[in-house]
Amino acid sequence: TSAGAVVGLDELPLRDELRGKSPYGAPQLDVPVRLNTNENPYPLPDALVARIAERVAEAARGLNRYPDRDAVELRTRLAHYLSDTAGHRVGREQVWAANGSNEVLQQLLQAFGGPGRTALGFDPSYSMHALLARGTGTGWISGPRNEDFTIDVEAARAAIAEHRPEVVFICSPNNPTGTAVSEETVLALYEAAQAARSGPDEHGALVVVDEAYGEFSHRPSLLPLIEGRPALVLSRTMSKAFGAAGLRLGYLAAAPAVVDAVQLVRLPYHLSAVTQATALAALEHTDTLLGYVEQLKTERDRLVSELRSLGCRVTESDANFVQFGHFGDAAGSHAVWEALLAHGVLVRDNGVPGWLRVSAGTPEENDAFLGAVRAVTKELK
Numbered sequence: 079t080s081a082g083a084v085v086g087l088d089e090l091p092l093r094d095e096l097r098g099k100s101p102y103g104a105p106q107l108d109v110p111v112r113l114n115t116n117e118n119p120y121p122l123p124d125a126l127v128a129r130i131a132e133r134v135a136e137a138a139r140g141l142n143r144y145p146d147r148d149a150v151e152l153r154t155r156l157a158h159y160l161s162d163t164a165g166h167r168v169g170r171e172q173v174w175a176a177n178g179s180n181e182v183l184q185q186l187l188q189a190f191g192g193p194g195r196t197a198l199g200f201d202p203s204y205s206m207h208a209l210l211a212r213g214t215g216t217g218w219i220s221g222p223r224n225e226d227f228t229i230d231v232e233a234a235r236a237a238i239a240e241h242r243p244e245v246v247f248i249c250s251p252n253n254p255t256g257t258a259v260s261e262e263t264v265l266a267l268y269e270a271a272q273a274a275r276s277g278p279d280e281h282g283a284l285v286v287v288d289e290a291y292g293e294f295s296h297r298p299s300l301l302p303l304i305e306g307r308p309a310l311v312l313s314r315t316m317s318k319a320f321g322a323a324g325l326r327l328g329y330l331a332a333a334p335a336v337v338d339a340v341q342l343v344r345l346p347y348h349l350s351a352v353t354q355a356t357a358l359a360a361l362e363h364t365d366t367l368l369g370y371v372e373q374l375k376t377e378r379d380r381l382v383s384e385l386r387s388l389g390c391r392v393t394e395s396d397a398n399f400v401q402f403g404h405f406g407d408a409a410g411s412h413a414v415w416e417a418l419l420a421h422g423v424l425v426r427d428n429g430v431p432g433w434l435r436v437s438a439g440t441p442e443e444n445d446a447f448l449g450a451v452r453a454v455t456k457e458l459k
């Protein structure tokens with residue numbers, strides 16, 4: 079074909095494992111009430127917007143230079159934030175930051191996964207874990223959950239012993255179910271993941287706790303567990319609790335050696351000076367932003383109880399979203415998804431048959447959603 083001719087994906091030398099696959103994509107539709115991507119519904123407060131403008135203006139003057147490659151000031155501030163809020167003191171050498179926790183997770187798989195290696199997660203869970211595995215050439219193993227979406231510890235132990243993965247993902251609170259994982263379960267899986275790879279030339283698996291929704295949980299953070307466990311990593315994000323999904327800032331806390339490892343694969347200057355300045359401004363307003371988190375937790379609990387009083391089944395939630403159903407099978411939940419959309423409310427169909435997921439919005443948005451559920455369950459009866 080001549081240059082510029084339209085070429086289909088099939089004609090390109092695409093990697094075999096990417097053929098016929100679709101990109102990650104929650105629909106971005108223009109709908110009055112958007113409760114489908116677990117965003118924080120509150121725009122950043124004016125004082126913070128002004129502070130971002132100030133810090134970014136300062137950074138702009140220096141944009142002729144590359145940014146701080148090691149993001150030292152930002153990692154120091156993130157370490158303080160975790161130490162102040164997550165029940166365990168960490169230093170900046172234990173913290174790493176990247177463009178969203180997706181990039182953090184990708185870097186972990188680049189460093190600890192890869193061809194010939196496998197990662198194991200417990201489905202249904204955050205679909206990007208498997209997609210990032212695929213993108214990094216890491217094999218993916220889908221581990222089991224109980225009916226109620228908690229992790230079945232015995233089955234999980236057996237899956238780890240059988241597959242001997244190099245990386246284990248534990249999402250707590252879990253997306254899309256909202257389920258928190260207990261400390262005992264994390265410890266049991268960590269022990270299993272170390273024991274499964276304890277041969278002479280082996281190292282235990284890396285266990286990644288994805289706590290993207292940690293701030294919304296009824297339970298304390300699992301951060302203290304990293305103490306004395308060099309292969310345990312906690313991943314966090316500013317996309318949810320800080321209401322800054324557009325910023326793209328995620329981070330991890332772990333032993334300093336894990337931070338050394340991701341530095342082997344990170345792109346040089348991956349975090350722009352503008353990103354670093356914006357994140358630093360947001361961290362100055364932590365107290366205000368965590369105030370919104372408290373409101374969202376109240377709204378989340380209200381969604382759980384009101385959905386139940388409308389006759390829905392609801393999975394216990396520790397996140398800023400709620401899984402509700404049960405609408406029979408996959409076709410049933412999709413029909414409800416479509417009917418809610420017709421009422422101007424966008425929720426998420428994650429492909430968990432019979433279930434849908436709604437993010438906690440403002441009280442007004444949640445009222446609109448509950449009103450639509452009331453109407454739709456009548457229509458579809």
Ligand code: PMP
Pocket residue numbers: 115116177178179180181204249252253288290291314315316317323326327328
């Ligand atoms: N982990 C989980 C469980 C998530 O739900 C998300 C976002 N939906 C992420 C990680 C990634 O978020 P971000 O890249 O915005 O930090």
